[in-house]
């Protein structure tokens with residue numbers, strides 16, 4: 001009966017067993033062979049498909065690969081492949097632009113982590129900071145790093161501007177990039193300032209009160225400023241009211257500070273940084289160290305096609 | 311000498327950056343000066359020897375024909391950037407482990423902090439409140455600083471000193487910038503941080519902050535000294551003084567430029583030159599007004615019904 005239900009009968013069963021046996025035999029050869037191949041392959045990971053899909057060129061130390069290492073990487077290709085031998089001297093740039101940018105990245109990173117624990121409301125803000133300080137794992141060092149990086153960034157921008165000035169790097173053709181820089185300076189200070197209020201403690205509250213009180217006195221647009229009251233400015237409709245979302249530093253001011261600090265200004269500053277870096281490249285790389293010019297050459301065009309340190 | 315008071319001010323966590331800024335600035339000024347000095351010497355040498363100027367590579371660093379002019383970014387620049395990132399991270403870590411960010415009592419509008427200070431980087435502007443009304447110190451000055459910085463590349467027509475440190479080729483522009491940055495910005499911040507105590511009064515370093523100290527100071531206005539009493543006369547008088555300052559000062563700037571910076575003057579358009587005059591005079595007006603106040607207790611120069619200067 002079983003046979004009737006199984007037209008292949010005994011032969012079919014035997015065929016299956018044989019096939020399995022055959023496969024097992026083959027497997028004993030195939031798999032070790034493949035395993036060997038795999039292990040061989042692992043000895044040089046740069047040949048794997050995963051590797052070659054990520055890195056678009058070989059790794060050997062050749063001039064071509066050094067150049068490609070920079071050019072084929074979206075982050076590194078901000079740099080040219082080669083630069084003037086003197087342009088890498090720390091004494092020239094002081095590295096302050098790069099350090100400022102690095103601090104901005106650290107601030108973004110620590111700032112996002114802080115945002116997980118912070119509510120921009122009068123009820124919660126201060127407690128959240130206490131919570132961060134005492135209960136969140138690594139919360140204290142997180143907050144400290146964010147604060148000190150912010151201070152360092154302000155110092156970094158100042159020193160960067162100072163060296164750009166001292167090396168005359170704002171001169172032709174970099175006038176426009178200097179202007180982008182000035183805007184970055186302003187936004188860096190504003191980032192710091194808007195963040196100052198967020199812990200909602202006495203320090204931040206009074207600093208921001210002192211700071212925004214000046215807005216009262218804005219000519220034309222502040223209620224205590226020259227011609228302000230003549231234009232109908234009151235504490236309830238002038239620029240200060242617009243900044244704070246109220247006539248005193250309170251819940252709305254906290255929320256506005258938070259949004260400017262975490263969303264508005266970082267976006268604008270990031271865009272400006274992109275333009276800034278782009279222009280550094282387009283204006284011929286950093287300005288020097290360039291060959292010195294003599295008084296007599298002042299009104300003549302510069303020697304050589306590209307005298308600067310690009 | 312109240313050491314505790316001094317220590318309290320210097321070690322306040324938010325003041326530490328300024329304590330750090332001073333040696334940093336000193337170091338970088340030294341670094342810049344060293345290179346400027348070397349370049350100036352090279353320039354003098356080349357100017358004295360035109361034959362040498364034709365062949366010299368024009369940098370203070372050694373260079374020999376046949377040496378590569380360019381180096382690969384990978385690794386020669388990237389390794390520096392990587393190192394800088396590591397060093398900054400370490401500094402930040404150590405700083406964050408050893409020093410806690412400040413957190414005061416919860417914000418309380420009814421409990422005024424005395425002194426209530428702006429964040430340290432704005433203390434220069436707050437210090438200006440002593441000498442100027444808020445609309446000038448808080449609004450006009452920051453605007454002028456930003457605008458002034460932005461026009462620098464367009465009014466500095468001196469083509470020399472682009473891409474290298476020098477002092478001799480850019481005495482005026484570097485001198486002006488140093489004055490604005492170091493004297494009017496950083497020094498005011500230092501005063502605002504270390505000197506100003508309760509009631510924004512002047513306390514020498516090491517002097518105890520006395521919250522009850524009162525200073526009896528009678529301030530006068532400039533028109534009072536000349537016995538001018540009527541409001542209209544005061545307004546006209548002030549306008550004349552301020553206007554006169556800009557006109558006479560403008561003339562002085564012109565005559566100095568013509569005499570000592572003839573080449574730069576020649577290169578400048580009328581707009582560039584008048585912009586320079588205006589910004590320079592406005593900048594110089596700050597220490598002048600401070601001097602009027604500190605030496606002769608003069609509060610306002612120009613009094614009108616709408617604003618005072």
Ligand code: HEM
Pocket residue numbers: 093095096097098100101157160161164167169170174177178179180181182183184185188273276280285286287288
């Ligand atoms: C968030 C703020 C800023 C960042 C992240 C930044 C970043 C940079 C970087 C990485 C460079 C390349 C050379 C170097 O590191 O020195 C650079 C160059 C430059 N920066 Fe900035 N910068 C900032 C603010 C400023 C400010 C405030 C100014 C001037 C007011 C400025 C003006 C310039 C100019 C003119 C150059 C070209 C310099 C040269 O060719 O030697 N930047 N910036």
